[in-house]
C-alpha cells in the first residue's frame with residue numbers, strides 16, 4: 001500500500017519567509033484513501049489554534065518512497081514541579097545526566113534567546129555549545145512521522161497519560177529524534193502561551209515531562225537537539241526531515 005506524508009504550516013502577518021509569525025504546524029502519514037481526512041484534520045488544527053487566526057497556510061502531500069520504520073514510544077514519566085525555576089533546574093540536571101556538559105547547555109540557552117521567532121529546532125553541538133545547522137529562523141523541521149490514534153490511546157490508557165493530540169505529536173517527534181545515534185538529548189517547551197509543560201528526552205532517560213518550564217502567557221517556545229558534533233550533520237538532518245517513521249506500541 002502507498003503512504004503519503006501530509007504537512008501543514010500556518011502563520012499570521014504574512015508567509016513565514018516574509019516575516020510572518022509561525023502559529024501552527026502539523027505532520028501526518030496517510031493512506032491515499034484517508035488523504036481527505038488528513039488534510040481536513042490539519043486544516044482544522046490550524047484554524048482552531050490558540051495563537052490566533054492564520055492569514056497564510058500551506059498544506060501539502062507527497063508520496064513516501066522509502067520503507068516506513070516502526071519505533072516503540074520512549075518510556076515516559078511526568079515530573080510535577082511547583083515553579084518555572086524548579087522546572088528549569090530539573091531540565092538542566094536531566095540534560096547533564098544524559099551527557100551534555102553544563103557550559104554547552106548555558107550556551108544553548110543564549111542561542112535560543114537570539115532567535116525569538118524560531119520555527120523548527122536548533123541543533124547544538126554538545127562539545128562546545130555551538131549551533132551546527134545553518135537554518136537561521138527556520139530551524140530544522142522534523143517530518144514524516146505519525147502514530148495511529150487507536151494505538152496511541154491504548155498506550156495512554158495503559159500508562160494513565162492524558163490522551164491529548166499534543167502529547168501524541170510531541171512524543172512521536174521525541175521518539176524519532178532520540179532514536180538516532182547522534183542525538184544525545186532534546187529539550188522542548190511549547191510556543192503556546194497557555195501550555196507550560198515541556199520535556200527533556202534522551203535514549204536513557206526516555207521522555208521526561210516537566211509540568212512547569214515557562215511562565216503562563218509566554219509565547220516563546222524552545223526546541224533544541226543536543227547532538228554529538230562528530231557525526232555527519234547532513235545525513236543527520238536528512239534523517240530528521242526525510243526518514244519516515246511510525247510509532248507503534
Ligand code: PML
Pocket residue numbers: 166167170188189190191192195197198199209
Ligand atoms: C508543543 O506544544 O509544541 C510541545 C508540547 C510539549 C509537551 C507535551 C507534553 O508532554 O505535555
